[in-house]
C-alpha cells in the first residue's frame with residue numbers, strides 16, 4: 676500500500692536539511708510572492724473568487740496581494756464577459772495581473788508561435804488587461820514554462836520580462852489529484868531548494884526581504900478550496916527548513932509586490948533551474 680502510493684507520486688520525499696541558524700541569521704527574510712496561472716476562473720463556483728476570498732481573509736496574513744497570469748482571449752477565461760468581469764474584480768482587490776496567453780485558443784506554447792504572432796498576442800493580452808485593470812504588469816509567464824532565446828527576445832521587444840518561479844505547487848492539470856495528497860512534503864522540498872539558493876546568494880533581496888515566488892493555478896479546484904491550507908503549509912514548511920520569515924510573510928502591498936516581481940524578472944535567477 677505504502678509502496679503503491681509512492682509509485683503514484685513518482686518519487687519518495689525524505690527529510691529535509693534545515694539551514695544552519697548562523698546562515699539563516701545573515702539572510703534577508705522570506706516574503707512569499709504568490710502567482711496564479713491559467714485563469715481567470717470566474718463564476719460563483721470559480722477558482723479565482725474562492726482564492727480571492729481566502730487571500731483577503733485568512734488567519735495567516737489577511738490582505739495578501741498576488742500576481743495573476745491570465746489567458747486573455749480564451750472564451751472561457753478572459754475572452755468572455757464573465758472572465759473580463761472577474762479580471763476587473765481581481766484587480767479591484769489590489770491584485771496584480773499579467774499575460775500568460777493572449778491567444779484565442781488559450782494555452783498555446785510560445786515556442787510554437789512565429790515571433791510576429793507571439794508579439795501581437797502579448798500586446799493584445801496587455802491591452803485587454805489594461806481595459807479591465809488600468810495596466811498589466813510588464814512580465815510574462817510562458818504557458819507550460821516553455822521558452823527559448825527567441826521567445827525571450829520577443830518578450831523584450833514588447834517590453835515584457837519573463838517571470839518564472841522559485842517553488843511550484845505542481846497543481847497544474849498535468850499532475851492530477853495525487854500530488855495534492857503530498858503537498859506538504861512536496862512544498863517542504865521546494866523550500867529546501869529555496870534555502871540553498873538563498874544561502875548561495877542566488878536570490879536577490881528586494882527592499883530588505885527575499886521575495887520567494889510560488890506558482891499555483893487558480894482554475895485548479897483543489898487549490899481553490901484549500902488556499903488557506905496552502906498559506907499555512909508555506910509558513911510551516913519554511914520553518915521546517917530554518918528559513919527566516921518576514922513579517923508579514925506574504926506581500927500585502929500591491930506596489931511592493933509589483934516592484935519585487937519586476938526585480939526578480941530582471942534578475943532572471945530562481946531557486947529552480949528547471950520547471951515541470
Ligand SMILES: [Zn+2]
Nearest residue numbers: 712713818819
Ligand atoms: Zn499555464
